[in-house]
Amino acid sequence: MSSTTPPKQVALVVGASRGIGRQIAIDLAKNNYIVIVSAKTTSDPTLCTPFPPDPNSPSSTINTVALEITSTGGTATPIAVDTRSPASIQALVTATIALHGRIDILIYNAGAIYWAPVAGTPLSRFLLLERINPQGLYATIQSCLPHFAARGWRARIVVVSPPIYSRFFRGKTAYAMGKVGMSVLTKGLGMDFEKAGWAGMAVTSLWPATGIESAATVTAVAGEEGKRELRKATVFSDAVLAVIRAPVERVNGLLEIDEDFLRREEGVSEFGRYSVVEGAEPRRIMPRVLPRLEVEEQDDEGVRVDSNELREREGKAKL
Template sequence: MPSTQKVALVVGASRGIGRQVAIDLAKNNYAVVVSAKSTSNAQTTKPFPPDPNSQQSTINTVEREIREAGGQATAIAVDTRDFEDVKKLVDQTVKIYGHIDVIIYNSGAIWWASVENTPMKRFQLMQRINPEGLYGTIQAALPHFKNNGWKGRVIVVSPPIYSRFFRGKTAYAMGKVGMSVLTKGIAMDWEREGKKDMAMTSIWPASSIESAATGQMTNIDPDAVKDLRKPSIFSDAILAMIRAPVADVNGLLDTDEDFLRNHEGVSDFSKYSVVPGATTRRIMPQEFPDLTVAEQADEGRRTDSAKMRAAKL
């Protein structure tokens, strides 16, 4: 039966940051569709709840966590490399709950190495899951946002654009920066088209966050745990972005820390440190370049390939 609750679709929600975001959205009265590729029988998982950064944490265990806490959640498996599968995910979400208000795209593949040491198959995997998966999710969701009167928020895990980010991980950066370009481009389209209740925003961690990936890092260097923050800083920032006025967040590429500081007035981030009392190392620049140009408002003679093709038919 369609829900009157606000509905959030979290893609990449089986563990770590995605799990935390899904749980905190449910605590804030969202019905949450928990989606990723990994599944399991949550009823036989022991101990429960499992380590949120382990392979035992799946969309099914996250759904069970939310439901046992009194929230509303549905686990739906998806392979973000398959556009038909993505469309089924979005359509099923709307079939169950009647609409979508928020999409969080946290799905991602990581490989940090030089181009020389990044095999073609690894490069292709990252492009398909990162920018292509996001693009497909947006394509699948747009008709439903239209049916909902063009009201909705999309939040993407991708970085502010700056040159240092490319160093040592060019193949990965190509996809992640592409996701940020999509955020900027859609935001400009929506603004030009007068969609005043739609916003697309990118968020990135200012300091490393506890996850399966950083767990591997701390296995090599145990002292690195002192630089980690809890994933709750990310979900707190995302919830604040959802609450913020469209004009403040549409097209914004920001970090969790900076958004909480500048928009929520947070000055003490100590509660987010994994190690109590530790001062985490900021991995992002203090300031990011302004991507706008003096001619920003000059669209020239716009070319619309879709209209040109339609005119030929």
């Protein structure tokens, strides 16, 4: 009897040109995944000097990240996407399926940031945050679901969004509305998976416990002292890999923090290696204890209405 090697799993990383997304793409490739490196920023990587570029600079694009991966023996393809456009998202998913016939892992790291009080956040900025953050995520998942179905509902989705707690809203309400909306999608979609009996599907939200070195944080912190408050992006990518390895029932619908998941599920107790400044201990910016979202009546669905079924019945009644 001849044995066949199963095909490599395919990971689609949206928002992979810099920072956390770049590190996730690189580490997935190191772990033998085929990676689709996707974001809006493109370039000619052969013109990049020095190479590889600063991972938190505009010189880092989906093309340089893909070349970083392939030059060390990994498999990666850069595909540009504008997450403000459902058509662009659909084209990304279609191209991925055309190349590899499958998507096993979806990582949604794309995001827009604007922190200001409501009075200082123009409507145009709020709408941009909504389009890129929750709407972009929703459109990406919607585009992937038919392909997950075609392969028997066996895939993992990881969303970069936070646990839900009130302090997160302070001073950045417009941004928080979108990011928390992404976390609501994680909880609700996870419930959909459970109700449908899709035991191979899991969606998980992950958020950093401390500041992570990225284009945004490097701009925000001041000098070497500010960098003492940051961890390397590898802490987050390690947590993503741990989530993907974990049993579905442990991570589906979970809103988790990178440090806490690594500590609890992987037995990591020493995080010093992740500090940007050697010997520094970055301040934890997330609460150590988060509120539970479940209520006593959690299993009571009341009168459950499916709008699609309702519309179908109304349509038949008009005939």
